[in-house]
Amino acid sequence: MTFDYHEPTSVREAIELGARFGGDGRFLAGGTDLMVQIHRGRLNPRHVVSLQCVPGLDGIEVDGAVRLGARVTHRRLESAEAFQGALRGLAEGAEVVGGHQVRNVATVGGNIVNASPAADVVVVLLALDATLTCLGPAGERTVALDGFATAPGVTGLRPNELLTRASFPRLAPRSATVFLKAGRRRAMEISIACVAARVTLDDLERCQDVRIALGAVAPTAIRARAAERHLEARPLTDGLMRETGRIAAAECRPIGDVRASARYRALLVATLVPRALARCLERIKLGAP
Amino acid sequence: MTRIALSLTINGQTHDVLAEPHRTLLDVLRTDLGLIGTKENCLEAECGVCTVLLEGAAVNACILLAAQCQGRAIVTIEGLAAPGQLHPLQRAFIDHGAVQCGYCIPGMILAAKAYLDTNPEPDGDGVREALAGNLCRCTGYQRIIDAVLSAARALRTSPPSQAAR
Numbered sequence: 053m054t055f056d057y058h059e060p061t062s063v064r065e066a067i068e069l070g071a072r073f074g075g076d077g078r079f080l081a082g083g084t085d086l087m088v089q090i091h092r093g094r095l096n097p098r099h100v101v102s103l104q105c106v107p108g109l110d111g112i113e114v115d116g117a118v119r120l121g122a123r124v125t126h127r128r129l130e131s132a133e134a135f136q137g138a139l140r141g142l143a144e145g146a147e148v149v150g151g152h153q154v155r156n157v158a159t160v161g162g163n164i165v166n167a168s169p170a171a172d173v174v175v176v177l178l179a180l181d182a183t184l185t186c187l188g189p190a191g192e193r194t195v196a197l198d199g200f201a202t203a204p205g206v207t208g209l210r211p212n213e214l215l216t217r218a219s220f221p222r223l224a225p226r227s228a229t230v231f232l233k234a235g236r237r238r239a240m241e242i243s244i245a246c247v248a249a250r251v252t253l254d255d256l257e258r259c260q261d262v263r264i265a266l267g268a269v270a271p272t273a274i275r276a277r278a279a280e281r282h283l284e285a286r287p288l289t290d291g292l293m294r295e296t297g298r299i300a301a302a303e304c305r306p307i308g309d310v311r312a313s314a315r316y317r318a319l320l321v322a323t324l325v326p327r328a329l330a331r332c333l334e335r336i337k338l339g340a341p
Numbered sequence: 342m343t344r345i346a347l348s349l350t351i352n353g354q355t356h357d358v359l360a361e362p363h364r365t366l367l368d369v370l371r372t373d374l375g376l377i378g379t380k381e382n383c384l385e386a387e388c389g390v391c392t393v394l395l396e397g398a399a400v401n402a403c404i405l406l407a408a409q410c411q412g413r414a415i416v417t418i419e420g421l422a423a424p425g426q427l428h429p430l431q432r433a434f435i436d437h438g439a440v441q442c443g444y445c446i447p448g449m450i451l452a453a454k455a456y457l458d459t460n461p462e463p464d465g466d467g468v469r470e471a472l473a474g475n476l477c478r479c480t481g482y483q484r485i486i487d488a489v490l491s492a493a494r495a496l497r498t499s500p501p502s503q504a505a506r
Contacts, residue, residue: 057345057362057408080406087365087404088385100362102409127398151474152452154386156398157405239473240387 058101063187063216066106071189071212073099079214080104081123082157084150085166109161109216118180119219122161126173127152129160140335141229141248145176148233151240161215167201170243170268174201176231178265178273179248180220188213201272224261227252228335230328233267234320236311243268244312245320247300251288251332259283264296264325269304269317276300279325288333293326300325347407351376352420358407366410367391367402370417378418378447389475392448393417399455399474418447421454428501430454433492434485441479449475453489463493 060066070077077099080086089095103109109123114134129135129146136143149155149163149172163171164184174197182197189212197218201207209215223229231248235241246267254260262283264276279300286292306317344359349366351374358373367384370376370393379402380390386401393402394416422428427435430450440446449472456471457463463471468489469482477485 054361054363056343057406059408080409083404083406083409084386087406090363091384091404100406102406104409150386151389152455152471153389153392153399153401153474156395156400239470 055097055100058099059105060101060103061105061107063106063108063214066101066103067187067189067212067214069099069101070214073097073101074211077101081159081162082125082154084154084158085162103214114222117219117221119217120160121217122159122164122215124160126150126155126158126160126163129173130155138223138227138335139180139229141179141231141250142173142176144231145172145233145246145248148172148231148235148239148241160218164197164200164218165207165209165215167203167205167207167272169201169204169270169272170246171273172231172233172243172246172267175246175265175267175273176229176248177218177220178275179229179250179263181263182218182220184215185217185219186210186213187216192216198275203271223250224252226254226336227261228332230331230335232324232328232331234324242311245269245306245317245324247321247324247328249325249328249332251329251336253288253333253336257287258285259288260285262329264300264328266300266304266321269306269321271305274304276303276321276325278303283329288329290326290330293329296329297322297325345408347411349407349410349415350413351415352417353414360407362406362408364407365403366393366405366407366415369407370402376417376419380444380447382444386474387476388445389448389452389472390445392451392475394451394455397455397458399452401474416451418451421450422501428454429495429499430457430489430492433488433495437484437488437491439480439484439488445475445477445479449477449485453492457489457493457496461493461497463490465490 078097080102109121111121113119126146130143163173229250233246234244248265250263252261267273279296301318301322306314308314347358349356382390384403386404391402
């Protein structure tokens with residue numbers, strides 16, 4: 053294991069280096085995935101391009117839309133004022149990842165491109181209809197987060213591209229987000245299953261807009277579309293939320309592994325989805341800003 | 342492999358080191374600089390024994406390249422208090438019997454230091470959460486938690502001198 057280390061000081065320079073090295077190069081942000089893969093011998097890049105001196109990648113901008121620079125850390129997501137109200141689900145997804153040491157360095161961009169099916173923050177971003185900005189030598193393109201990951205560790209990012217930010221629309225009034233995770237312990241745990249929900253209610257307390265995203269129960273983080281459709285224009289009653297959980301459990305495709313059986317994961321989805329919806333409802337009623 | 346010249350600021354002192362670009366801060370601290378208070382174990386950012394402070398934040402030195410640390414202030418357990426003195430956290434760990442084999446303790450203390458710097462009045466749950474990234478296989482954690490809570494009280498009543506960081 054050895055490589056050349058590069059520290060570009062602009063996005064442009066980073067892209068140039070990325071394009072020059074192609075498959076021999078890797079961008080380094082927090083290193084919580086890349087360095088572990090290198091230590092394990094699973095990756096052996098000839099060139100490591102650190103993003104730490106590249107300006108413009110670590111901003112949290114909240115105006116019309118919300119834009120998260122690729123280098124925004126989990127720690128900043130959990131402590132940002134902007135994610136304490138209706139967007140609380142984003143902070144909830146960030147604060148259960150690793151310990152403080154990991155969250156101090158692990159980034160949003162890294163979480164997305166690493167494409168773990170159990171990436172907690174990605175599940176929340178899916179529920180927020182996030183889009184990604186990828187920058188390459190030919191320019192910038194915007195792609196939907198939904199469908200970006202195609203298999204564990206595999207994404208639509210081209211070898212010469214850099215993910216620069218994730219963006220999502222501002223929430224409508226009367227909205228709430230929630231993230232719930234099941235693990236064998238409360239910290240330093242990879243999700244057995246996790247759920248993010250976003251609910252917007254209309255004036256008659258009916259679901260105007262709902263997203264339900266699931267982690268660790270399919271080869272990638274997924275949306276539970278049938279479950280979302282089931283809620284359209286209906287009020288969130290206990291019975292309906294339970295039904296929706298069962299629908300979501302039927303559309304996920306979990307595996308059984310060292311953490312849990314496939315059946316148990318599906319049962320968790322059936323439980324966590326109604327719980328997340330109920331909590332959204334509670335938050336909207338409490339009038340979280 | 343070409344080595345690169347690194348200038349690292351550790352515990353307030355500048356160290357010039359020649360190191361291959363793939364070497365981690367942990368490796369350079371222990372091998373080149375003899376600062377063996379920072380421990381080596383999992384090398385995967387799981388166990389926390391290699392915790393150091395980078396610009397005041399707790400990080401795992403095992404996944405941090407030494408090259409990434411240029412121009413950034415690093416504190417290791419050796420630099421927590423002036424030579425021959427103990428930081429209130431170190432004192433509290435001793436007083437509470439929080440140390441058995443000791444291997445995890447430098448990391449525990451630095452993670453606790455980073456936490457108390459921003460949360461001077463913690464409760465037990467807060468301390469547990471702050472130390473979730475530090476594994477101990479001996480103590481059962483309770484005395485460690487007690488020590489951190491006690492150190493927090495001590496730091497509130499008499500903060501350490503400026504010599505201690």
